[in-house]
Amino acid sequence: MPQGKPERVPDDGLTTRQRRNRPLLIVHTGPGKGKSTAAFGMALRAWNQGWPIGVFQFVKSAKWRIGEERALRVLGDSAEGGPVTWHKMGEGWSWIQRPGSEDDHAADAREGWEQIKRDLAAEAYRFYVLDEFTYPLKWGWLDLDEVVETLAGRTGHQHVVITGREAPEKLLSAADLVTEMGKVKHPMDAGQKGQKGIEW
């Protein structure tokens, strides 16, 4: 809450303002809904601040995030808030020009991560969404130690939100804010499949 008071003030040599404005590494994990949806909801606030936003989408299905992508494109193009750049794995990765790479998802993920590293080093954005980024970590496609070190050592004022199930413990340890989305009840339990406007 905006008016919330911290329970204790750490002895970290920072002023309250410095501490308040420290860039955050945020993880949304757990088996429930809302991990990515909440990340895109946060992007609305970043957009409202005029911050450049970079979305890195580590998923393949064309159906996924089409609503979020279109909304953020309209917002980014409106010139009323921050610009939005949307990167997709596979065909969508604009910087991957190699033919015949469709089966090599691991290579795609590694190239995606290389782009994120370049953008972090260049401080290209102030708000990053690394959507479903826990999967290439979980599957060993990326070096977890390198990822955590790179994120922890990022310069400037770059907030990073990572989404996906089963975030590795090392990533959680490095994060400033972790939310676990728990599944309490889901329509699929009652035989209901996903539907437009809700799941995509």
Add this chain to the structure above:
Amino acid sequence: MPQGKPERVPDDGLTTRQRRNRPLLIVHTGPGKGKSTAAFGMALRAWNQGWPIGVFQFVKSAKWRIGEERALRVLGDSAEGGPVTWHKMGEGWSWIQRPGSEDDHAADAREGWEQIKRDLAAEAYRFYVLDEFTYPLKWGWLDLDEVVETLAGRTGHQHVVITGREAPEKLLSAADLVTEMGKVKHPMDAGQKGQKGIEW
């Protein structure tokens, strides 16, 4: 996931398509972050479908949701998706013209609920966000039985997302989809207060 298969198909007399497109009552609850943020993220998908969206904000602080509100207004006004109507408690409730009502939050909440009832009866929107709506329920300002009955009996194809901590059990029972946001780690634990672009 869009391609997910339900584990069992219920004997409810509905076709798969009918079941799929059944309007949902969704609750985001729990002590963690992302309850409302995920609801506004879902609104991006509803907007992309061209659905009329009604937001009913049961909070008082002017700081809250300013990013989400501005983004959804820009989207709603863009004519590229569904229109967005944003209702606020207190001064913001456009239908409350009574002077001197600022201290009577319970009356404001009741009038807000009456507006929701009218809009549900008129099928005014296809996607409703009842933001922080669990609090007037928790505080006894609204009749829980009446709220649950009204929501369960709504006609047409109206999705409703309710956010807030400590959602009452009766509301959870009536819901189709419930996600519990759990707090794993929060910057306030490290003495960090909320910051712009992240909390608002």
